[in-house]
Amino acid sequence: MSKTSRNWIIVLGLELIVWICPTPEGLTPMAWHLFAIFIATIAGFILQPISMGAVAFLALTFCAVTGVLKTGEALMGFGNGTIWLIVCAFFLSRGFIKTGFGKRIAFVIIKYIGRSSLSLGYSIALSELVISPAMPSATARGGGVFYPIVQSLSNAFGSSPGPTAGKIGKYLMQVGYHTDAVTCMMFLTSMAGNPLCVGLAESTLGVEVTWMGWAVAAIVPGLISLFLVPLVMLKLSPPELKAMPDAHNLAVKELENMGPMTLQEKVLAFVFVLCLILWATGSWTKLGATPVAMLAVSIMLVFKVLDWKDILSEKGAWDAMFWMGGLVALATALAKSGFIAWIAKIIGTAIAAANLGWIASFIAITLIYTYSHYCFASVTTRISAMYAAFIAVAAACGVPGLLVALAFGFFANCPISLTHYGNGCGPVYFGAGYVSQSEWWRNGFVICTINVVIWLTIGMAWWKVIGLY
Incomplete structure (x- = not known):
């Protein structure tokens, strides 16, 4: 039996087993069948009997044909704003490559900081730390700002997807992604879903979380996590180029x-700065991250930084749109079906009945809340589906209200690292093609788990010092 045939049997067998099992009490048959399709889709992404985009397309087709989802519901992911922000990030990166502007930025960075792969890793981490408080779209920040620079740095050292990926590109791509995840945890304004946590905490527990309160609670564990990412990745995916004398x-x-600089480079430089300004001031201008990215692509097309053939030939963008759009549709439908609320209720009841004490209960609930992110393609969606229910359960177990409100805000973002679809910039970094999916998931689990340990040990100690409990 071939590997492809075996993988098909596993994927389809898993779906069939879940599908034919009796629907658990409290769920509709539609929700249970949707869960079966979702599980099979994730298995298909992992085993890849065919490409991920094709797996997602088959899953959506099956949903529509069997009536589990209406056609419009099955295709709603392709109209999602985040998906189009991801696609535009690919186009922006294409402009960096085509004009040579990305190469110029890369060599300027190398000129002043490029002493080693580790120093470049820390330059990415420091830049993320500086920009993140002013840019609430993690997808725009990671995919639109840092990814083109990281890709240009990789290319400057002759590291491209394939045989030369290990020279330095594989390392830098992962440092860029995981530092984006850490900075999402550190500031109320560094990720679009964080203010939602604040609103839900106030309505659910009557707890008020301020910008400064969030930043003070996150600063110690956050800086430690940010410091460790380049070092840990140096061990997990060691670059062939370490010292660069x-x-x-x-x-x-x-x-x-x-x-x-050429005229096209100057136009792109203007577009890049314009994006930074508009993304950073979105709370005042009321311009979303996606319209800003679309404006950037439009300007590049008008001034011929890119032509339409460049858009059509950007295969990574269209591939990411298919598999990410499909996954978003399935995950959103699963949350709306009541499946996530059902799971949360079962978990909450079990933990409350165990009478573990508030610290043990808090840790148990946090771990479940964190690693459940394998089932989500959006941090904001997971916050919407789980945050209020889980903080209510934790508070009922005796966890202090302000502690649980902040901690579950932090741990909403921590598991971004787990998968290549953990947040919007994941498909962009992964779509570059430097890192295999198995290595991405392995390294993501390690980074996420290290961060969990840091925030539940050093973080807890710091939270005690500042009086959260």
């Missing part, structure tokens, strides 16, 4: 060879 001279020479 000639990097400075190389960068100077390459910048001289490139000469002054």
